[in-house]
Amino acid sequence: MKRRTLIQWIAALPAVLPFARLRVFAQPRELTPEAVAFLHEIAPTVLPASIAAAQLRTAVEKFVVWTRGYREGVALAHGYGHPRLQKSGASPVPVYLAQLSSLEADARARGGRWSALDPEARRALLDAAFVKAGVRNLPPRPLGQHVVADLMAHFFRSSEANDLCYHAAINREVCRPIQITTRRPAPMS
């Protein structure tokens, strides 16, 4: 191979190699330890602080597990009546990381760590972040629009939160003997 041909061949590589795909593979698939730590810091603001600290920690850990379990390109529920084929999109993790970085930077700009801000400052930051991400309502489940809204959805849409709200052991969608459902749910201790 002539030297010029070799140079031309190397120069053409970007056009033929699947760099777009490589870029996708290069995207982080997991929240970084720093991001998880920041989520733990945010959790008492957005989840009920009245639940035990261990429960708060568990809620964040479950959400992190959710992000790890996300699969791309999988058929979503088709629906009934007017069915439509939709597939799951790209992992939300890269967006989540950017949103957490942004929140952290906003907090610093207001004078310090997230937990050091007063509640109204935190609310204002989240309000702006949700508006920017197009989050209007609590998502029915994490949808990848905003990491904090998704953390909230993951908790507040759970059977555990339903029980907490009603102060009753309803155990929605939890496998249990059908006879239990014939009785008024026991109050939560």
Add this chain to the structure above:
Amino acid sequence: MAVHETDVCIIGGGITSAMLALKLSELRPSLRLTVVEAGRSILDVQNRGRYRERALEYGEHPWPEDYIEDQQAAGIISMTMAVGGLALHWGGACNRFSEEDLRLKSMYGLATDWPIEWRELERYYCEAERRLHVSGEPSPHPEDARTQPYPQGPIPLSYNLQLLKAWAEQSGLKFQSLPMARNLTPFDGRGGCCVYDTCGEVCPSGARYSPDFTFRQLTQPKKIVLHDRTLVRRLVLDDRRATIVSATGVHQDRPDETIEYRAKKFIVASGYCWSSHLLLLSANARFPNGLANSSGLVGRYMNGHRFINASANIDDQTYPGQNMTHSLISREYFRCRADRPFVRHDTRVWESSSGRNPRLRTPDGKLLLGDELMADWRSRTKGSSVRLRAYVDVHPSADSRLTLDASKKNRHGNPMPKIEHHFDEPTLARQAATKEHVLGVFGALAKAGNGRVVNTSDGDYLDHPGGGCRMGADPATSVCDSFGRTHDHENLFVVGAPTTPTGGCTNGTLTFVALTLRSADEIARA
């Protein structure tokens, strides 16, 4: 070309196919039965729990790859095409129609009568309930008398439904536990109900009947041959006689190789959409409008029922999430006096959390976080929300059609179906009065319990669709006889939903199965 010889070739692998194959294998064990289904088999019951978890957590479809992307129709209600069909993810409701459905013409001068006596159909309802292991209780209405008890007692009413029953019956209507094909205890290789409460998506225990269990029972001891992922594209007519000699199709992995199924009898068990579609696709020089279509009615009188929804708020305190897939039903308005304006519908009641879910913002836009959000949610849980729905009896016109859409073709070049529902003149004329009546019933229910209806909506499709190959005694006005035998071809049957002349006013699956079990007797005899 691969050739497969059999005695009976059943095209389609849904609930009617399963019931037909099961019964034929019992009545005529020596018959060679072949079921050909376009979709794939999803028989991994052991993975259902995981599929359910992913559906709840990620919104994933709980029946992986249960569709064929280019084999879809405009106007269908589900994309599912797999062994088990739509009944893989049905709710399990097993309501019977009533005698009025079979006598609309003679009792009310509307639509048409079915060519079956109620007493005979009732026997097959009993058989369908036995085979699906339906859990239910007798209706409080004497007109709904049964000749056999349900195979299981009713699904126990949750605490919520007990409250709602007491509330709803203050209106004077009588309600009962919805009959469902749901095991209360393990039965027939399926588990007992443990209230996963995702009946309409996937049931991990198998308590809610789905046809994949029947196909497993039939294929493992080789009582039938099941060819999945094989699309039948055409029925082929004998050169001289009006009988079908073969069905030709292709396997998904070998699209260039035609498979020929030769059989003595062909049963089209492909549901409300694909049955008519196959007959129309099979047009030839002698039947240029499609097989079984000398009446011109294949693909016509497509039916189903309309529905009207409402939410009501009441004072009684319920706890949403106890058993949201179970419900109450009133059959009060299955009957209509002949001297009154015609209106027929069922009335259903569910527990609900509508309007009582957590929210992110107050009505004035304030962002709610943490304890505030929980407090706001809690403040809105006093009393209860109730979900109400009525399936309304509407009748199709001849223009309610399935046609071949030349602009949409599958990978093989076959035009895909297009379904457009249209009502007959009397149905259109009474629509406003029907809606007023149903909303009046909802209003009376709410009011009797110190409640109020807070919103209403109309369904924008017809549920439990059927038709397209309607049965009748007259070959000029129907496609097949009461057994589903086509008038034009003595060895070609259509079973289940497509044969129904009208769509009733309650869930149709049990009726589709009962009709199919009756067809099975005739197919075994013939």
